[in-house]
Amino acid sequence: MAHAIEALSSLQRQTGEWLRGTGPHAAIVMSSRIRLARNLAGHRFPHWATKRGRAQVRAAVEQAAGRAPYLAQALLLHLEELPGVDRLFLVERHLISREHADGDAAERAVIIGDREIIAVMVNEEDHVRLQVLQSGLNLREGWAIASELDRQLEADLAYAFSPAWGYLTCCPTNVGTGLRASAMLHLPCLVMTKQINRVLHAITKLGLTARGLYGEGTEATGNFFQISNQVSLGRAEPELVDALERIAGQVVQQEEAAREAIVTQNREALEDRIWRAYGTLKSAHIITSAETTDLLSLVRLGVDLGIVPLDRATINTLFITTQPAHLQRWAGRSLASRERDVRRAQLLRESLAASAGRQGGTTP
Amino acid sequence: MTCDLCGEREATVHLTEIIQDESRELHLCEPCAREKGVKMDAPFGLADLMTGLTDLGATLEQSGIAPPTACPQCGLRFEDFKRSGRLGCGTCYETFQRGLALLLRQVHGASRHIGKAPAATSPQAKREAELEGLKARLKQAVKSEAFEEAATLRDRIGQLEPPPKPKGTRRGTRHRSAQ
Numbered sequence: 001m002a003h004a005i006e007a008l009s010s011l012q013r014q015t016g017e018w019l020r021g022t023g024p025h026a027a028i029v030m031s032s033r034i035r036l037a038r039n040l041a042g043h044r045f046p047h048w049a050t051k052r053g054r055a056q057v058r059a060a061v062e063q064a065a066g067r068a069p070y071l072a073q074a075l076l077l078h079l080e081e082l083p084g085v086d087r088l089f090l091v092e093r094h095l096i097s098r099e100h101a102d103g104d105a106a107e108r109a110v111i112i113g114d115r116e117i118i119a120v121m122v123n124e125e126d127h128v129r130l131q132v133l134q135s136g137l138n139l140r141e142g143w144a145i146a147s148e149l150d151r152q153l154e155a156d157l158a159y160a161f162s163p164a165w166g167y168l169t170c171c172p173t174n175v176g177t178g179l180r181a182s183a184m185l186h187l188p189c190l191v192m193t194k195q196i197n198r199v200l201h202a203i204t205k206l207g208l209t210a211r212g213l214y215g216e217g218t219e220a221t222g223n224f225f226q227i228s229n230q231v232s233l234g235r236a237e238p239e240l241v242d243a244l245e246r247i248a249g250q251v252v253q254q255e256e257a258a259r260e261a262i263v264t265q266n267r268e269a270l271e272d273r274i275w276r277a278y279g280t281l282k283s284a285h286i287i288t289s290a291e292t293t294d295l296l297s298l299v300r301l302g303v304d305l306g307i308v309p310l311d312r313a314t315i316n317t318l319f320i321t322t323q324p325a326h327l328q329r330w331a332g333r334s335l336a337s338r339e340r341d342v343r344r345a346q347l348l349r350e351s352l353a354a355s356a357g358r359q360g361g362t363t364p
Numbered sequence: 365m366t367c368d369l370c371g372e373r374e375a376t377v378h379l380t381e382i383i384q385d386e387s388r389e390l391h392l393c394e395p396c397a398r399e400k401g402v403k404m405d406a407p408f409g410l411a412d413l414m415t416g417l418t419d420l421g422a423t424l425e426q427s428g429i430a431p432p433t434a435c436p437q438c439g440l441r442f443e444d445f446k447r448s449g450r451l452g453c454g455t456c457y458e459t460f461q462r463g464l465a466l467l468l469r470q471v472h473g474a475s476r477h478i479g480k481a482p483a484a485t486s487p488q489a490k491r492e493a494e495l496e497g498l499k500a501r502l503k504q505a506v507k508s509e510a511f512e513e514a515a516t517l518r519d520r521i522g523q524l525e526p527p528p529k530p531k532g533t534r535r536g537t538r539h540r541s542a543q
Contacts, residue, residue: 041454044438048452125450147480159482160454165468166477168454172468175457176477197365234474238503 007075008086012329016093016116016133019320021312023136027304028252030184030224030316031094031133034142034241036150037169037178038128039160045170046123054107054123061122064156065111070149071120075112079105085334088325094133100124118149125170126178128153137252139181139245143237166233176233181241183248188223188301189258190251199254200225206247207231222293222319227251263305274302282352286338287345292322314355322347367393435459495524 018031039045043057065071079087079100087101096110100121109122121129130149132142160168166176174180190196200210211226227248229240262270277298281287300315302308320326327343328335335343367375373393434441440452442460451457457464468475498521505514 039454044453045451047448047450048438048440150480151483154482161482162454162457162477163481164476165457166479166481168451168457170450172449172451172464173471175468176472176474177479179479231472231474233468233472234476234478236479 004077004081005086007077008082008089008329011075011093011112011116012089012326014115015313015317016320018094018116018133018135019313019316020135021316023134023138025249025252026136026312028186028255029137029248030186031135032138032142033094033131033133033180033182033184034139034146035129035131035180035182036146036167037126037174037180038130038150038153038157038167039169040127041158041160043127043160046125046127047170051106057127058107058109058122060157061120061128061153062109062111064153065120067156068149068152070118070145070152071111071113073114074118077110077112079108079110085325085328089329092320092323092325095119096121097124097129118145120149120153126174128157137183137245137248139183139241139248140238143179143181143241147237174232177235177237177240179232179237179240180228181244182226182228183244184224184226185248185251185255186222186224186297186300187251187255188297189262190255191223192262193258195254195258196225199251203227203247203251206243208244208247221290222297224297259301259305271302271307274298274305274307278302278308278352281348282356284345284348286341287348288341289322289324289344292344292348293319296322309359310352310355311359314351318348318351321351365391367391367396369393369396491524495521498524 021030023029023032040057040060043049044053046054046057049057062076065074065076077090079096082090082105084101087096087105090096090110091098091101093116095112095116096119100108100110103124107123111118111120111122113119117132117134119131119133121131130146130153132146132149134142162168167178169175169178187196187199190199203210207230208227209230211228227244229244231240277295281292281295281299296315296319299308299310300312303310303312303315321330322344324335324340327340327347330347331339331343365375367373368391370393373396375391375393435452435456436459437455438452440456442463445451445456445460451460465475498517502514502517502521505511505517
């Protein structure tokens with residue numbers, strides 16, 4: 001227990017690789033993610049297994065992970081040892097899914113690799129869900145890492161696989177490659193110019209899907225949209241990854257064109273909105289999570305356009321650290337909603353002042 | 365865009381179902397989608413799956429296919445699957461294969477895996493996996509104009525590739541392109 005909490009504190013002090021704001025198209029593509037779903041042959045899927053069955057699976061995966069070079073420095077967390085707020089903390093950092101945090105925690109685990117690039121969920125919907133999360137549009141590299149980690153784990157685990165249907169998953173929507181590739185895009189100018197629905201509609205026509213910041217079933221807040229492949233069967237992994245990377249690249253171009261158009265035609269109004277957003281964030285004493293996300297989105301745009309002299313990693317990180325579980329871990333106790341709004345405002349003021357200090361001045 | 369069902373609220377759930385090249389779209393608001401049984405917090409694709417599942421019973425009846433009642437390995441019944449959209453174990457895929465093949469074609473536009481396989485699987489599956497990797501490298505080599513490497517890769521692919529099959533059988537189940 002003490003070990004788990006200490007491990008989480010170490011995570012809290014660091015910034016995940018995917019928030020660094022670097023890599024191809026990092027101004028618009030916040031992160032790229034590759035997820036592979038795998039199950040162990042001869043074992044029932046987690047929702048249909050006994051507690052003992054799930055325990056056997058977890059032990060087997062832990063043993064395999066212990067031998068995988070890519071997970072040499074990894075943190076292993078058993079979810080039943082973590083209080084709810086800490087499970088939520090992992091959700092906010094995109095290390096586990098909401099389903100993994102909310103379900104019966106018994107025999108569930110997550111294995112977190114160096115710089116939070118790799119995370120392996122054990123006994124989520126499938127026995128193994130491994131993800132590679134990186135900054136910028138980096139899906140091909142992500143696939144290469146995921147595929148190698150898959151190979152390392154496979155040395156010790158017999159996966160449920162059929163030559164006809166590929167990797168067998170709990171839900172038939174993931175069968176085949178078990179691959180879901182996704183890119184998180186920040187598209188404020190497509191939203192401002194009201195082109196976003198047209199773009200999202202076109203994406204769904206291409207066999208992809210668009211969702212909000214926290215993936216499945218969440219709303220698009222802060223102008224973040226996650227696009228991912230819908231089909232996992234009948235197309236080879238490199239083909240799926242290439243298609244998503246290409247389409248994400250096209251959406252990036254559309255957002256760039258929209259930014260260009262707004263800057264050309266309406267620069268003053270845009271700068272006004274951005275500086276007002278920044279002014280609110282660095283001055284507020286009470287601020288909700290929703291308002292924070294919306295204002296940070298504008299400031300992030302300001303950073304990308306060279307209007308606000310802050311570094312992108314600071315803004316990216318604030319999207320995560322202003323979330324409820326992060327605030328409560330920072331405070332070291334549970335906070336009521338109003339207390340969180342006060343803490344959040346304090347964190348924003350301190351972080352923005354520190355970042356502005358590093359960049360040497362804030363006013364235009 | 366307003367909801368196709370209530371015609372009042374903004375549609376936020378967009379379902380596309382593609383059967384035999386016929387694409388049907390459904391735009392729903394969240395409350396209507398919930399009512400229709402689209403699980404909002406479920407993994408993506410489950411919505412499509414659920415739509416498919418609703419029709420599946422009828423389709424199977426019409427075609428005279430009676431799915432086995434329970435999986436011999438884990439005891440999951442087809443009814444359980446229809447209710448939750450989740451299977452019980454890997455063997456369920458064999459047990460319910462006829463019903464699933466229909467469903468997979470609806471969800472993925474395909475019912476046969478192409479791509480990576482575990483190294484420990486059959487020599488044939490292994491060969492296919494190697495082919496896939498070689499083809500990806502070939503594409504990369506051609507792109508970067510490394511023609512010598514490309515020629516070597518092409519020879520290796522030629523050795524591994526099975527003789528060509530009659531047109532239309534290899535990907536006969538694919539009727540959707542995600543491009």
